[in-house]
Amino acid sequence: MEWAELIGRVAVHGDRDAFRLLFEHFAPRVKGLLMKIGTDADTAEEIAQSTLLAVWRKAAQFDPSSGGAAAWIFTIARNLRIDAARRAVRQARADQPGFIDEADDVVDSPEILMTRGEDVSRVAAALLRLSEEQSRVVRMSFIEERPHADIAESLGIPLGTVKSRIRLAMNRLRDLLDEST
Amino acid sequence: MTINHHPPDELLADFATGRLDEADHLVVAVHIAQCPACRRFAGAMEHLAGATLEETAPVAMKADAFAAIVAKLDELQPAPRADVPPPDVLPDDDLPEILRRCRFGKQRRVAPGLKLQPIILPSAKQSRAFLLWSAPGARMLQHSHSGTELTCVLKGSFSHEAGRYGPGDFDFGDGDVDHQPVVGPDEPCLCLVAMSGDLELHGLLGRLISPFVRL
Numbered sequence: 123m124e125w126a127e128l129i130g131r132v133a134v135h136g137d138r139d140a141f142r143l144l145f146e147h148f149a150p151r152v153k154g155l156l157m158k159i160g161t162d163a164d165t166a167e168e169i170a171q172s173t174l175l176a177v178w179r180k181a182a183q184f185d186p187s188s189g190g191a192a193a194w195i196f197t198i199a200r201n202l203r204i205d206a207a208r209r210a211v212r213q214a215r216a217d218q219p220g221f222i223d224e225a226d227d228v229v230d231s232p233e234i235l236m237t238r239g240e241d242v243s244r245v246a247a248a249l250l251r252l253s254e255e256q257s258r259v260v261r262m263s264f265i266e267e268r269p270h271a272d273i274a275e276s277l278g279i280p281l282g283t284v285k286s287r288i289r290l291a292m293n294r295l296r297d298l299l300d301e302s303t
Numbered sequence: 304m305t306i307n308h309h310p311p312d313e314l315l316a317d318f319a320t321g322r323l324d325e326a327d328h329l330v331v332a333v334h335i336a337q338c339p340a341c342r343r344f345a346g347a348m349e350h351l352a353g354a355t356l357e358e359t360a361p362v363a364m365k366a367d368a369f370a371a372i373v374a375k376l377d378e379l380q381p382a383p384r385a386d387v388p389p390p391d392v393l394p395d396d397d398l399p400e401i402l403r404r405c406r407f408g409k410q411r412r413v414a415p416g417l418k419l420q421p422i423i424l425p426s427a428k429q430s431r432a433f434l435l436w437s438a439p440g441a442r443m444l445q446h447s448h449s450g451t452e453l454t455c456v457l458k459g460s461f462s463h464e465a466g467r468y469g470p471g472d473f474d475f476g477d478g479d480v481d482h483q484p485v486v487g488p489d490e491p492c493l494c495l496v497a498m499s500g501d502l503e504l505h506g507l508l509g510r511l512i513s514p515f516v517r518l
Contacts, residue, residue, distance in 0.1 A: 138373070145369055150361030157362055167365060175372055193353030200321035200352075208325070211428055241339070245346045257351065264316040264348060265355045292312040299343045 125191035126184070133181035145174050148192075152199045159267045161203070169206060173199040187242060248298035256291035263288050306338050308465070308472040310453075315341055319348035325424045326432035326497035330453040330473075333399050333495055337471040394420050394434055395493060398457070402495065407434075416441040430499035437461070437486045437494075447481040450500020459492030461485060 128144050131137040149170045156166035176198045184194055249257070262273045263284075270288075274281045310318070310331055317323050318331045335342050394407055408421035416438030424432055429450070437443070439459075454474040461468050463482040468474055476482070486492045 138376075142369065145372065148356075149364050149368065151356050151359045153364060154362040155356055155359040158359065163362075166362070167368070170364060171368055171372055175375060178372075178376060190350070190353050192357045193349045196352040196356045197349060199356075204321050208425065212425060241343050241346060245343055245350055248343075249347055249350055260316075260348075261351050261355050264313075264320055265352045267320075267322070292316075295347055296312065296340075296344060299347060300340065 126186045129177065129181050129184045129191055129194075130186065132178060133184065141174075141178055144177060148177070148195050149174050152195065155196075155266075156199070156203065165206065169199060169202050172202050176202065244299060248295060248301075251298050252291065252295055256287070256294060259284065259287045260291045260295070305469075306334075306340075306471040306473075308468055308474060309338065309341055310334060310473050311475055312344070314453075314475065315345050316348050319345040320352060324430050324497075324499070325427040326422075326430040326499075327451075327453050329401070329405075329422070329424070329432050330455050330495050330497045332401055333457075334455045334471065334473040336399060336401060338473075395457075402434075417443075430497045432495065432497045435494045435496050437492045439486060439490055439492075440488045441486040441492075443484045443486075445481065445483040448476050448498075448500055450477070450498065452476040452499075453497040455495045457493045457495055459490045460487035461492050461494075462487070 125144065125147070128137075128140040131140040132144070152173050153163075153166045153170040156169055157163060161169070173195065177195060180198070184191070252260075259273065259277070262268045262276075263270070268276075270281055270284045274284045277284070279287075309315075314323070314327075314331060315335075318328060318335070323331065335345060393403060394410065402422075406423040408423055410418055410420040412418045418436050420434045422432040422434070430453075434457075437459075443461075452475075454468075454476075456468050456470050456472045456474075458470060460470075461484045463484040465474075465482075467487075
């Protein structure tokens, strides 16, 4: 069954069996990804739990025509990770008067959420045409947040090549997105 | 609206993966809301992030994790978000939607023809965000940056060596940039700015008035 369909069942019926399947698939992956990019295990567990709770709560807001369930869930986890980091900053400032002590979702507004409709098909078409090599280096650098030296080592290429490959990949992606009108 | 100046790709990627400081995030968000090309680029980054999540090796959750979540489901009510009350008076009548929901500090004059109003962000770490009004034809002081400066034009225009910046345009300045923006002659220019570090003013005049310019 498609993940999007399970999210739909959560939204419409409050279907806990569907939710369990989503939990079993995504929670350990959110935790794994967070740990991979340097979050400690306890915080990663906590954020992964909050992420799935948010999937339940926001299921009705999921747009099946958007970028897909995994991208949506990544976005939720990402926002919770930012919130967690912000809470840490706020706590450090708790003694200072005048700071707002609640998690304002100032920037998480509808107009900057996932790309929609026509945009989505263009994005998907462009990504399909990005070579595996280019896609891989972009993901390692920007999503897994691995240092260039680390990428160089695991791909067995010189450091300078990593930098130019990332640059070329980003330019190529821009071109593909512009092209696929 | 024709947008000619965009954020660097790295900045968009960091935006899409949630790595920007709150003030910087806000300025990029305001640009993206108006720029389909950058929205698609950020969307592509999100797609890649989704694909990465799918392929990540799972790490087992704690044994009681699912039970703990289910216990919370019953307490949950829909629509839990408390909206931030809008400020009594918005600093400008037609701010972008994202900014209309922000809280603003007190407006103040920083130099002749130049006033700013801070945006109160609860957890900005390194950078501050503010609205900046400049009078038509105003010539800013030659300056560079010890940190970074992200600017999105909301109204009017300014120009510097890299070209003319009108509504929706995005300007990124860092320590390598040394410039003297000039505001367009026809109307005041309103910008959203996120700045980290300090401005470094150049020239004799800059050194003389630098203690009085509080940005």
